[in-house]
Amino acid sequence: MAAATDHDQKAGFARPLSISESVHEQIYQRIMSLEILPGARIPIDQLARELNVSQTPVRDALTRLEREGLVRKAHLIGYSAAPQLTPKEFDDLYRFRLMLEPESARQACLRLTPEKLERLENAAADMEKGEQPVSRNSRYSRFARADAHFHDEILKVADNEFARQALNDRHIHLHIFRLMFHSRVTQEALEEHERLLAAFRAGDADAAYHAMHDHIERSRDRLAAAFE
Template sequence: MADIEQQDRKGKLARPSSISEGVYDRIYERIMALEIAPGARIPIDALARDLNVSQTPVREALSMLEREGLVRKAHLIGYSAAPQLTRKEFDDLYTFRLLLEPEAARLACRNMTPEALARLETDAADMGRGEPPVDRNSRYSRFARADAQFHDDILAIGGNQVIRQALADQHVHLHIFRLMFHSRVTQEALEEHERLLVAFREGDPEAAHQAMYDHIDRSRARLLLAYE
């Protein structure tokens, strides 16, 4: 989100530029950091008290998170965090990504313009920056969001809207980043993104295809540790 709420010393929300966006950010960070466990119920009244806000912005934030696939709403039960990916779902998702994203990177390289490359460079810089004040949870959750933006921008530059929509519908990055809350996930991804950027700068579609394939394959290997 563009506007990040200010926090008081107790961690409560204090005069956010948008209360609903501030609440969204806080709940999103807790889900991504597994402070709200996969499958756990999210009682609106308790969350509102914890964040020191009314129930209305909490409901609005949970509605946004539901559209992103991070929470679910059941009749007469209410909201809960989306369940974690099963091992089968994880394997299927990465097989799907390996089929689509390397080709999308090759297409993006062929369509690359100086303006498009500048956008990807900005995305990559945003991932590495982690602007203060940022705690470990917010740094990781912001990285997940920036990583999703980086990959989506590559898909947009590639120009194949079917591939882009198919991956967007899976909420790929939000779900895989919930599997493991670890700095290794972010540091190695930054290095692999740089390989992609080198291929884009050099205008080498085959190198872009290979760099994306390697990035996704290594991401799969890193996150398999979550199932051990």
């Protein structure tokens, strides 16, 4: 198995991932890129052979992915990739986001300090910077993590743990990004995030509300084609 690395921002060098971290990353990328299809069984022994590792780090990775909502475990059956959202779940999810996230953006704007704004700026910048992804799979999986982090940082600044937990418990962004794999996601989302940041910089809470509302609506429209 090829050595993997993770960029240490403080030290300024790439450090090797542990075997467990590397296995988790590779299975994560397979799931997010639909190489492992939603609902497909994930045989531990076969995956261990493909990744040239023992079954232990594969089991550890699948346990972690189960906590993250991307893998399910059934008695006597084993692990499988979580099913994709149904059209009804997709519609319910976006109506829920439209109720929750625009107001959270407004509240975040009202609570911004220079330090908190810097955190949001850094989280947004991470979607464009960092180490160059080595493949299309890693590009999308990395963007998924960075996007989820950016939205979570806004919810942190809004200081409503109930809202934040409600979104995190559903692993919303991870499931959405499996839909996004073949869509025109990255550039449009980055432009929408920049409009949201502009509202934060201006201290315009109403503009932040509308920028987030617009972003979520556009995201929904981009992904609706996945159900056609």
